[in-house]
Amino acid sequence: xxxxxxxxxxxxxxxxxxxxxxxxxxxxxxxxxxxxxxxxxxxxxxxxxxxxxxxxxxxxxxxxxxxxxxxxxxxxxxxxxxxxxxxxxxxxxxxxxxxxxxxxxxxxxxxxxxxxxxxxxxxxxxxxxxxxxxxxxxxxxxxxxxxxxxxxxxxxxxxxxxxxxxxxxxxxxxxxxxxxxxxxxxxxxxxxxxxxxxxxxxxxxxxxxxxxxxxxxxxxxxxxxxxxxxxxxxxxxxxxxxxxxxxxxxxxxxxxxxxxxxxx
Amino acid sequence: xxxxxxxxxxxxxxxxxxxxxxxxxxxxxxxxxxxxxxxxxxxxxxxxxxxxxxxxxxxxxxxxxxxxxxxxxxxxxxxxxxxxxxxxxxxxxxxxxxxxxxxxxxxxxxxxxxxxxxxxxxxxxxxxxxxxxxxxxxxxxxxxxxxxxxxxxxxxxxxxxxxxxxxxxxxxxxxxxxxxxxxxxxxxxxxxxxxxxxxxxxxxxxxxxxxxxxxxxxxxxxxxxxxxxxxxxxxxxxxxxxxxxxxxxxxxxxxxxxxxxxxxxxxxxxxxxxxxxxxxxxx
Numbered sequence: 074x075x076x077x078x079x080x081x082x083x084x085x086x087x088x089x090x091x092x093x094x095x096x097x098x099x100x101x102x103x104x105x106x107x108x109x110x111x112x113x114x115x116x117x118x119x120x121x122x123x124x125x126x127x128x129x130x131x132x133x134x135x136x137x138x139x140x141x142x143x144x145x146x147x148x149x150x151x152x153x154x155x156x157x158x159x160x161x162x163x164x165x166x167x168x169x170x171x172x173x174x175x176x177x178x179x180x181x182x183x184x185x186x187x188x189x190x191x192x193x194x195x196x197x198x199x200x201x202x203x204x205x206x207x208x209x210x211x212x213x214x215x216x217x218x219x220x221x222x223x224x225x226x227x228x229x230x231x232x233x234x235x236x237x238x239x240x241x242x243x244x245x246x247x248x249x250x251x252x253x254x255x256x257x258x259x260x261x262x263x264x265x266x267x268x269x270x271x272x273x274x275x276x277x278x279x280x281x282x283x284x285x286x287x288x289x290x291x292x293x294x295x296x297x298x299x300x301x302x303x304x305x306x307x308x309x310x311x312x313x314x315x316x317x318x319x320x321x322x323x324x325x326x327x328x329x330x331x332x333x334x335x336x337x
Numbered sequence: 338x339x340x341x342x343x344x345x346x347x348x349x350x351x352x353x354x355x356x357x358x359x360x361x362x363x364x365x366x367x368x369x370x371x372x373x374x375x376x377x378x379x380x381x382x383x384x385x386x387x388x389x390x391x392x393x394x395x396x397x398x399x400x401x402x403x404x405x406x407x408x409x410x411x412x413x414x415x416x417x418x419x420x421x422x423x424x425x426x427x428x429x430x431x432x433x434x435x436x437x438x439x440x441x442x443x444x445x446x447x448x449x450x451x452x453x454x455x456x457x458x459x460x461x462x463x464x465x466x467x468x469x470x471x472x473x474x475x476x477x478x479x480x481x482x483x484x485x486x487x488x489x490x491x492x493x494x495x496x497x498x499x500x501x502x503x504x505x506x507x508x509x510x511x512x513x514x515x516x517x518x519x520x521x522x523x524x525x526x527x528x529x530x531x532x533x534x535x536x537x538x539x540x541x542x543x544x545x546x547x548x549x550x551x552x553x554x555x556x557x558x559x560x561x562x563x564x565x566x567x568x569x570x571x572x573x574x575x576x577x578x579x580x581x582x583x584x585x586x587x588x589x590x591x592x593x594x595x596x597x598x599x600x601x602x603x604x605x606x607x608x609x610x611x612x613x614x615x616x617x618x619x620x
Contacts, residue, residue: 083618096435099428103496113490120486146373153370193605194598197481197569198582205586205594206399207392211380281479288481288572295482302485310486318477330358 123307124314133309136297137316144293145320147283151215152276155222162188162223163230169256185231192224196282200289214291218282222275229271233264266335273328277321284317402591403598418581419593423600426577429495430567430608433502434560440503441511442552444468446540448515472515476508480566484573498574502566506559513555517548553619557612564608568601578604 081087110116164170166188168181200217207213237260245259287296294313301309355363448468475483484501491497526543534542571579578597585593 082614085618088615088618095431099431099435099495102425102428103432104492104494107492108496109490110492116489120489143376145369146376149370149373150377153374193565193602195565195569197572198579198598198601201583201586202403205591206396208395211377215377281477285479285481285569288569295479298482298485302489314474314478314482317482318474321477322473327362331362334358 120307124311126308127311127315128306128308129312133312137294137309137312140292140294140297140313141316141320144280144283144295144317147211147215147218147286147291147293148276148279151218151283152222152272152279154215154219155226155275155279156272158219159223159226160230163227164234164256166227167231167234169234169260184227188224188227188231190224192221192228194221196221197285197288200286204289209290211291214283214286214289217289218279218286222279226272226275230264230268233268234260237263266332269335270328270332273324273331276328277324280317280320280324399591403595405592405595419596419600422578422581422597423604425495426564426567426571426579426601427604429498429502429570429574429577430560430563432496432499433506433563433567434556436499436503437506437510437559438552438556440507441514442545445511445514445518446536446544448472448511449518449544468511469515472508472511474508475504476512478505480505480570481573484570488573488575493573493575495574495576498567498570498576501570501574502563506563510552510555510559514548514552517551518544521547550619554616557616561605561608561612564605 162184166181166184168178170181171177196218199220200214203213203217234256241263242255242259245255250258284294286293287299294317298310298313301307301313447464449465480502483504484498487497487501487504491500521544525547526539529539529543567577568579568582571577571581572583574580578601582594582597582601585591585597
C-alpha cells in the first residue's frame with residue numbers, strides 16, 4: 074500500500090494530470106463573460122499612453138523624489154535590522170557551531186523552526202497584525218518587513234555555511250585551527266561573497282516591499298501611487314513606477330560590481 | 338618582504354587602500370544608512386511608542402482574541418467560509434503561476450535568439466533589448482502596485498489578482514530562464530542548426546529539454562512565493578484570505594482573523610510539501 078503511494082508520487086504522468094486538473098479547477102470560478110470592466114479599452118489606451126509619456130513636471134518630480142527617499146529609508150532600516158538578527162540566527166541554525174553537542178543541535182532545530190515560521194507569513198500580513206496590535210508607526214512597518222526577511226536571510230546563510238566544501242575546512246584544520254576559528258577563518262570567508270551579493274538581491278526586494286507599506290498607512294512610492302490612481306493621474310503613476318525601476322536598477326548595478334570586486 | 342622572520346611574514350597583513358569605487362560606496366552608503374535611521378526615529382516621534390506597558394497590554398489582548406476560545410468554535414457558517422476563501426486563494430495562485438509560466442516560456446526565445454544567430458541580426462538584437470527591458474520593468478514593480486492598475490481593466494476577483502501576480506512573476510521567471518538559457522552549452526543547438534532546423538524547432542527540441550528541469554525549479558520556487566503574496570494581492574483584487582482578513586481587522590473580528598491566519602499557514606505549508614514531492618518526482 075505504502076509502496077503504491079510512493080510509486081504514484083514518483084510518477085511524472087500522475088503529477089502532470091494532477092496539475093492539469095488543478096489548473097482547470099482554478100479557472101472554473103472565473104467569470105469569463107464579465108471579465109473586463111466597462112470601458113476597459115479606453116482605460117488600456119490611456120494607461121499605455123501615460124507610460125509612454127510620463128509626467129516629468131518639476132512639481133511631480135519633487136514629490137516623486139521625496140517618495141523615493143521615504144521608500145529607500147524604510148528599506149535600508151528594515152534590511153539592516155533583518156541582517157542584524159538574521160545572520161546570527163542563521164549561524165545557530167546551520168548547526169556548525171559544534172560537531173556533536175546535543176544542546177547545540179537541539180538549538181539549531183529550534184531556531185530553524187522559528188525561522189521557517191516567521192518567513193511563511195508575508196511581510197504585509199505581519200504589518201497588518203502589528204498595526205492592529207501596536208498601532209500605526211514607522212517602527213511597526215520596518216519590524217514587519219525585518220521579521221520575514223531575517224527568516225529568509227537566516228535560512229540562506231545557514232544553508233551556505235553547511236555547504237562549505239570539506240577542503241576549505243580541512244586546510245584550516247591542518248594549520249591548527251579548530252572550533253570557532255574554523256567558522257571564522259574557513260566557513261564564513263568562503264560564503265561571504267555569495268552572501269553579500271544575495272543581500273543586495275534582498276535589498277532590491279526590500280525596496281519593493283517598502284514601496285507598498287502604504288497599504289498599512291505609511292508613506293512612500295506606493296502611497297503616492299494610491300493618491301495618483303484615485304485622481305486618475307496615470308502619467309504620475311507612470312513616473313512613480315519608473316522611479317521604482319530606477320531605484321532597483323541602481324541597487325542591482327552596485328550589487329553586481331561589489332560582487333565582481335569581491336570575487337577577484 | 339625580505340624579512341628572515343617567517344612568523345612575521347605569515348601573519349603580515351597589509352591593509353588595502355580603498356579604491357575610488359569603495360570610497361564612493363562607503364561615502365554614500367554610510368550617510369544614507371544614518372539618514373534612514375534618523376528618518377525613522379523622527380517619523381516615530383509623536384506616534385505611540387512601540388515598546389510601552391500600555392502597548393504590551395494591547396498586544397496581549399489582541400493575541401488573546403486572535404487565538405482565543407472563539408477562534409476554535411465554529412459559530413454557524415464561519416468554518417466553511419474560511420474554506421471557500423482558502424480555495425479562492427489557491428485558485429488565484431495557480432492561475433498566476435500558469436499565466437506567468439506560459440508567457441515567459443513562449444517569449445523566452447525572443448530574449449535569447451541573439452545567441453543562436455551568429456550574424457546576430459538587427460531583429461534578434463532588438464528582441465533581446467526589448468525583452469530584457471520588459472523583464473526588468475515588470476520585475477521592478479511589486480504585485481500590489483500592478484494590482485492597482487489591473488483592477489482598472491479587469492473586474493476585481495481572482496483573475497484580476499492572478500494577472501497582477503503573473504505580470505511581476507513573468508519578469509522574475511523570464512530573467513531566471515533567460516540567464517540559464519544563455520549559460521547553456523550551445524553544441525546541441527548548433528548541431529540542430531546544421532540539420533536545417535528552424536529557430537522554433539531549435540528552441541523546442543534543442544533548448545527547452547536542457548533547461549526544463551531548471552525552469553521547473555524556478556516555477557515551483559515562484560509558486561511558493563506567489564502563495565504567500567496572494568493573500569496581500571487579495572487586498573486590492575477583493576478576493577481570498579487577504580481581503581477577508583483586512584475586513585475582519587477593521588471590524589475587530591479578531592477570532593476570524595485567527596482562523597484565517599491558520600488557514601493561510603496551512604496552505605503555505607501544503608504548497609511547500611507539494612513542491613518538494615514534485616521536485617523529487619522530476620529529479
